[in-house]
Amino acid sequence: MRQATLDRRDVLARIFPNPERYLFISGLAGPARDTAGLTNDGANTFTMAGAMGAATTVGLGVALSAPDRKVAVVTGDGELLMNIGSLVTVASMAPPNLTIVCIDNGCHGETGGQTGHTSRTANLEQIARGAGIASSSVVETEADLDKAAAFLEEMPGPRFIQVRVTDGPPTSYKRNFNMAECRIRFRTAALNTAGG
């Protein structure tokens, strides 16, 4: 397996050059900080700080319920593996407006950097493909990153991107942890915004 070289703090802005066009759901820990940094913890963003494993299916619920909106889930390798079956559920429903980006640092960064399964034997992109998500890709070089935004625009959904990054720190961002406030904020904005 190729050594990861990408810095996670740089990748989301390259994959989503126009983040205001998306509704973002992120799983806990590093991906939540990276996502909040991308959108300045905006009203189009719902980040989690618990319920590990829930991001993909919260995003699926949003995508199925708002078919005219672009929905992006940002998760980590540990979070995704905790409910890896959610990729099967996503593939089965095949929402065209859903993209899943997994920031794969190969470890559990939030709890001390313990080795994760993707540093051993698990291949998330192959798992996504095996689940039935045909628009799946791996981003592990600058050249891959250059093509990622076009991948989102051109490939039919649902889409899965595994972004292999180093085990360095996530974006430094102090986001709102109040789940009830974040729910109302997201919900109000989503209901008051036209599709697109």
Next chain:
Amino acid sequence: MTMTDWSKQLFDDLVEAGVTLFSYVPDAGNKKLIEHVSARNDTTAVLLTTEEEGVAICAGADLVGRRSVVCMQSSGVGNVPNFLSFVKGGNFPILMIVSMRGDYGEQNPWQYPMGQAVEPILTAMGVGIVKVDSLDDLRPATQAALSAVFAAGQSTAIVLTQRFLGAKQF
């Protein structure tokens, strides 16, 4: 009304209340309900790999103003507590339908531990319970749950007991 079409009444009451997204892990107790969901173009059935996914789907639907329900057997309640963090933590309105095993008349000993844990688990995670023990209970219990969840924001499980469903025969 006979016992054979209670699922249609339940389905009609949920649809009337605006529920359009029905996620489920298959169980004998929700089989006909999901058949009704699948038979219509304006309701969607989501087959899950595990029950907690359905709680998350309910939360996601709520984030964009839609109403959803997750249907499961009682054993599946054991899979959902961590994801029910959305209830106390965020006031997400989660509606569950739980078809019981491991209560009245159960012959399978494997079903009893989770059957007996349904109420304490849901209570611990802030989910209210309305029980259906008979056909006469079904409509008022459904309406009570819909009011609690979507008018008052209090997550609730409609629990279909084995007094109502009957016990599986081995």
